[in-house]
Amino acid sequence: MKPKIIINPLVLPLLIAVTFSAASYFAWFFRMPTYSESNEKAIKEVSAENFKRAEFEVNGVVCLGTSKTFAKWLNELSGILAIETFTSDRTVKVGYDGSKISTDEMIMSIEREVSVDGEKLKPFSVMRYRETANSNWIILRTNKKTEVDEL
């Protein structure tokens, strides 16, 4: 039996190469937060000059569960208005009231120690952060190994 259209076998590796390159691009283009929450009412009440958006690269935000824990810890502070976590690159975007809280206070809260089975652990550590989307990154650490991995 002869096919209606003959395909060159080289089309297959070419298709695989193109598809996987496109898949990587597609993933970054349609980036979706793993976890997101926002207090719309509070955002409306904050003046435009006080509303700020900081971005953190947080080692330890690896899944939906850790994202929820992270958000819970951050929400204990006053002035947090919106949180978005992206586990693919461990990025967290935080909308906050600049008159009530600073990034340093947030980092202090994020990097707290907890006790797991009698062992003290620091589940989250900020690798780098920036005050706004356009400002430069401030690098705090470079080793991306989490303490959660050691568990």
Place this chain on the structure above:
Amino acid sequence: MQAVRLIFQLFFLEIILYHAVLFSLGESYKNCESYCPFGAVETLALFVKSHKFPCAVNEFNYSILIGVLLITVLFKRAFCSWVCPLGAVNELITRVRAYFSRYAPLGEPVMKFMYGIKYALLAVIVCATYYNYDLVFRPYCPYFTAFGLHGHTTVVLSYFILANALLATFFIKMGFCRTLCPFGAFLNFFNTKTVCKIYRDETACDGCRLCDSVCLSEIKVSQSVKIESRDCTMCLSCVSACGKKGSLKIGI
């Protein structure tokens, strides 16, 4: 063509191992799990339900899954023989094992039963993931155990399962891929009426059966006019080996 395929297999194997090493050294956030399309299959029902990425799965896993499905609809399970690192390891074991002695045929009833295992595994994994809201299969996943470089859920049982999964290949040609791989079972649902197939020109074929002997999935290529078997992974071994050049062609 087999050289091109080997380059592809080595390239993807190298990428996975490279990221696994970087991850274990604390240099990267991506490990073998980040590139696994089966993670997306496991959590698809949860994602549809909650519109959130469950556990460690993210948009990268889903976009790779979409890419793999596109390849499958066009070129059968080409992912298994061209991309999958575990498939490459299985092929290596198969080739080494076949070099020493021929695989003994197991008989159709046994093989039918064996083929069913991967579908049962797929159903169990998808249901368990859905009800536990977690990648519960991860500690038992041979891919994660093999390429996760002792990832955080890997236990002694994980290595035992990996060893047994690879052991299957000593008794059945490409044993793990054909009888145990749940992702292969999932891809088979999209592998029935593919766009491109391998066609055998009966008038050009001299019946040497070289194609049958090199087929990794033990498909009787010489007895078909077009290969519609779900087991075909488009490795193109038959096309490359064909003594009568031109009697086996890829076409629509």
